[in-house]
Every structure is written in C-alpha cells, then in structure tokens.
Amino acid sequence: MGRKLLLDKAHIEGIRNYDVYRRNGGYAAVEKAFKMAPADIVEEVKKSGLRGRGGAGFPTGMKWSFLAKPEGVARYLVCNADESEPGTFKDRYLMEFIPHLLIEGLIVSSFALGSNRTYIYIRGEYAWIVDILEQAIAEANQAGFLGKNILGTGFDCQIYVQRGAGAYICGEETALLESLEGKRGNPRIKPPFPAVKGLYDCPTVVNNVETLAAIVPILNIGGEEYAKIGVGRSTGTKLISACGNINKPGIYEIDMTISVEEFIYSDEYCGGIPNGKKLKACIPGGSSVPILPANLLLKTVKGEKRMMTYESLADGGFATGSMMGSGGFIVLDEDQCVVRHTMTLARFYRHESCGQCSPCREGTGWMEKILHNIEYGKGKMSDIDLLWDIQSKIEGNTICPLGDAAAWPVAAAIRHFRDEFEWHVLNPEEAQKRNFGLAHYADPLEVSVA
C-alpha cells in the first residue's frame, strides 16, 4: 500500500466543505507557510524535488526561482486546470472532491511567489466544478484565508476562476495566458517565457492543479521528507487516471515505487485486464505520449522492470520508451485496433490544432485523412511511409508542443505496429470486420503480482 498524500482525506464525508476540511487538518500548510519567508518556501519546494504534473515534468522549484521580480510590477500565479488530454482526468477528481486542497496550495504558492491576484483557468466543459471552486473560494474568504491582510501578515490575495471555451490548445501555457487576457487562444512565440513576460506582460508562473495541490503536503511534512518518497528524481506521489480495458478504471495515487506490471495487474490498482484478455498496448501518460506494446511496456530493452517513474517510463527514448506525461494511463487489450485508435487520436489533434503555424494546421488534417483511408480499406502501402514522413516534418517544427503531441502517437503506432497497418492495407475487407490480434503483443506469461 503506497503512501497517500493528496487523496488521504478523499474518503471523508463532506470534505468538500470548509468545516470538515479544516477539522481534518486543512489549512495547516497556510498557517505554517505564513510564518516562513517566501524564499524559504521556494527553497522547500526545490528540496522536495517536485516535478510539474502537467506533462513535461519540469522541476517546480526551479520554475519558481526563474520568476523575474522587477520592482513595481505585479506577479501572477495561474493555475492550469484546462485538463483536456484524452485519458487524463486526475485534476477533475481533485477539484471536484477536495477543492480546498487546491485552494490551500494556491494560497501558499501565491504567498511564496508574491502573487496578489491568482487565477484558475478551468476547462469550459468542467462547468459544475466552477461552482464547487467558487464556493470553496467564498468559504476560504469567509475564514480569512483569502482577501486582505491574510492572518495578519499584510499579504493580500484573491483567487479568480476563469472558464475556458473548450479548446485543448488553451492548456498550453502561453495560449492559456492569451485566452485569459481575452484574446484568441494562440500560443505565443517563446522566448520571452511567461516567467519574464506572461499574463498582461507581467512575470507569471503557470502550474498544473496537481502540482499546486502537492505544495500542501510538501509544506506539511517538509521538503526533505517528501523527497524520500519515490525513486531517484521522481519524488513524491503522482495521481494516475487509469482507463481502457482494465477491471478498475479510476484515479490512483501512486508513490512512484511500483512497477507498471504491478499497477496493471494488482487488485489494489487497475485489477488486471477484464474477460481474460491479454494486454496488447498501453499509452502510459495521456494521448500525446508514444504508445508502447506490451513487451516494451513491462520490461525495458535492458531487461529491467519498467517502473511507474518519470525516468523508467522514458527509458529507451522514443524508440523503445514513452513518457510519464500527465498520467493518463490508457490500456488496450488484444481486441483493440491500433490503426483505429491512432485515427481517433489524429482526428482529435486535427480538431484541436489552433491553425497558427502551417505544419500542424495542414499536417494534422492530412494525417487524419490518410489514417481514415487506411482504416476504411482504401489505404495504400505507400501511405504508411507518407504518414511517417508527414509526422517527421511536423515534429519539432511548430511553435508549441501540440505539433509534437500530434506527431508522436502516429510515429509510435507505426514504429511498433507497422504490421497491423500493413495488414489493414492488404486485407481491406477483413480489416473492417475484424480488428484484433495482429501485432505481436507479448503478454507476460507469468504475472508476478496477484
């Protein structure tokens, strides 16, 4: 049983309300933080080794220390709650069931960064969560943890919730800032980075919901204690939203010491593949990261057990590895068609591309059309090479990472499941009737976990 830091109070009845949260040790981190100097809090976060939970895994303490602090210019903290990645729904759970944890983390972080106006940019589709957050903010205001002169320290802070209008691209930090300013959500060209010129041209830190919530346990138990959890540079606990062909889909908090095999097959977590099917492939970190076939998922090419950590999941680079990403764990059993799956993802990225830079705007649509042809029995062998060529010309040539995110799933699917694409081209009629069992998946014969 792994250690729980974020979800340890999730089971308590009425934890959504301020009174229950406060009675169970809530807002202790704020009280502790306000006795410290802001620089010490940043130092504490640095010591904890916390890495950004939004996908890129950049060390949070380092990001905070990059924040420019010119005199007389406001600084902003923005919470990125625009969680739109297919397969990722961890932030939704946090905000819906323990909203005060996020608010507490935001107050501490605002104090550490000196942000008097803090924004939560929330995905437009999470309409009901806006009400939950607004209520939590009102309760915190009432209790004196927000507003003017918090706890008598002279620090003012107010949190505002801003709804997006339903665009995946607004999860990219600079597009988010543009959208927050009321403009079209197009990513900005970097540099300058938001830490120097962000919201309204002021220094800004943009962090994921889970990252900011994790500030609370870091303050409570101390950065060094937090750094002891996990392996190597993957410290602390991470929320994984598991979905797909597993017995127990849902949100799991892992302490980054377990293996992928244990995560999929143990009853404590996903509980194995239903209906006695075999594991075929898995996307370990949300739809943007490369898909891995089962033989590479459970063991790295070096023969080591693959662990649920940032380093182990990325072992082998993109040739034989993947990424931790945002923690959207999508499991595919032997009945699933990788071509169809890739087409669905390509359609998503085509729909969500902002249309600003040409490789992503035109390339995503082109890839979707070719994948559609292959899936519906009109493909050619040369289409597979063409797809590979298109994705290689999108990747790395765009302003924001959406181009990469659109190219990686296609690249990984072709890299690992080329035989399935070829089978689709050669057997167009059969491919539409029967879509499984083609790629040489490798289910571990002996599963070591119950």
Next chain:
Amino acid sequence: MAEEKKLFKVTIDNITIEVEPGTSILQAARMIGGDIVPPTMCYYSKLKNTGGYCRTCMVKVAAGSTADPRPMPKLVASCRTNVMDGMIVENITNPAVLEARKGVVEFLLINHPLDCPVCDQAGECDLQDLSYAHGTEGSRFEFRKRTFERIDLGPYIQLHMTRCILCYRCVHTANQVAGQREHGVLDRGDHAQIATYIRESLDSEFIGNVIDVCPVGALTDRTFRFKNRVWFTKPVEAHRDCPTCKGKVRLWMRGDDVLRVTGRKDQWGEVEDWICNDCRFEKKKVSDWVIEGPTTVNRHSVISQGHYTGIKKPGETFEPLMHRKPKLLMDIHAVSNVNKVDLNNIPGPATGKTFNGDPLSMGNNPTDVKEGVGRNMAGTDSTNPDTP
C-alpha cells in the same frame, strides 16, 4: 559623447556580419543579402508581432553564442529569434533545414487551390516564388482540398479564403495601420478562416493595405480584378499631395492608363509606406499623379520581362558558397521568348502572334481600359455570376 555600442558578431552560412543587439537572425541575413536570406511568408518587418507562424524561415542554430556554444535542439524561426554574440547559423548549408522547408512548402500547398492561371496575384505571389524555389514538382496530397466561398468585403476588397495561408499579416495590418479591426481569424485548425463574422464591409481608410501585405491572392483589389496580368503592366513610381497618407505609390500602367495603384514594395516584398484607400482605389488617372520614373524590378521577376533592356546583372553568391549551380532559380531572360518582344511598343494585350513573328500585333481585350468604356470602377466581375 555617444557611447560606443557593442556589436554582436553572427555567422550565417559561413558569412560573418556584425549587427546591433536585438536584431533577428532574419534581419541579419537580409543585411548580408543574396541567396542565404531565408524566405518568409508571414513575417513583415513593417508590422509588429508578425512572424513565427509559417515556419518557412526556419534555420539551424549550430552554436547559440560564444558564452554558450551549445546548438539549439530544434530548428528556430529566424524571424523571431534574436542574434547572440558568436552565434553560428546554418541556412542553405544545412540539408535538414532545406528538407524541413520543403515540408513546410508542401503543407502550405496542400489546401491551396493552385489556381494561378486565374489568380490576380500570379506573377507577384510570394507563395509562387516560394514553391518554385523550395517545393517539389508534384504533390502527395490525394484528397479534396478545403474550399470557401468568395466574399466581397465592401466595394474594394474581395476575400478568397480558399487561397489563404493564414499568415495573419492582414490581421496585424488592420490592428496597427488601419486603426480598427473588423475582421479576424475564426475557427481553428485547418478550418480556420479570415472572416468578418457577420458579412461586413471593411471601412477603415487604410484598410486597402491588407491587399498589399497578403502574400497570396486571398485579398484582391476589386477595382483591378481580371483587368490584366501583372506582367503586362508596367510599374512606375509616382506621388501626389494626399491629406491622409504620404501619397508615395506605385502605379501599374498599361499604355497611358493606370490600372492599379499599390504601395511601393522593397526588395523583400514589403511596402515602404502605407497608402490610403483614396490613393489606392479612386485616383486612377495619370493626371492625378506626378510620375517619378520607372520602378527597378528584380530581374528574376516575371514582371521584368520585356520592359527593360540592357540591365547589368548583379553577382551571384549562391555558387561560390555552395559549389554548385542553383537548382530551380532561373533567369527569365534566358528561358523566355517573351522578352524578345518589347511590350511597350503595343498598347493592347499581347497574343500568340505577337511572339511568333509579328511583334506589333495585339489582341482585343474586352475588359481592357479604353476612354469612356470598359473602366470597371464598381469592381464587378464578368466571370462571377453572383456580382452584377
């Protein structure tokens, strides 16, 4: 006493130049000039915040600076990346850059209609030049292209969204030059479009400049549509006393008729001064203008054919640098029969006969401008049944 400014030394394709801090790689390359200048589709030096979208100007930074000589991991957009001291940039000497650029050209063309034979921009189109210089001869795109209906944005400007490459130049122009913006980009991805949301006319008195900044034929001058091909008209510099703008323009003449008025474009295809709608659309008589003299036209341009003779050719930088001949660049004078005929001698449009032995014969163009008839000031369009 003025303090001496520290200059940054930057090397682009083995040519070193010293530039002021804050210069972009593209601007430094333009100072050097020649073949090493990356092509641009969306960057416009006269407008703020343009560039970075089209990705045609991408270059490889092989060394970031003297202090930090690591190469940049990805190709960077040269128009939006500033030089550092000791930076080493590779443009045409790096095959990966040329390959990526080829990919970008292909992406730009997959939804472009390639209707150059009926497009008014043909002959002065940035996308045409780009695809000749960097594109492949064929397309691998086998699907139906994205299409839109043509929209008349007021009496002067027609929007043909199908040809648009979403460079955002017209949006920035409306924001920064015209003072008010009534159009913008709607939707996203490959179905994004330039539009006015509810079909409106664009009324600002400087809005005509969006026609000049458009790199393709998406925004065209309704008073010039289908009047003539640009290479049959002769560009002349002229000016007038204009109360709203500087009045420095370029007239596109055919015989004694002014067919079109545009801003003066420099060698990078960017206008030198913005001109007002009055100068652009209403002053189409020679008597309105003071003629300064003929425009210098790039000898590679199709516009230069037949107009000027005895030009001294500038030196090439491509060959000494690359140790080979340029692949697709051609001298129009060397390959075209057209330049053997002096089109200035005939007042009407040239026909096949003109180039086949009878240099003084000419065709009869019904839309050609004659005194009293044919001047199509309403911008109506005989090929489009929707307009009167």
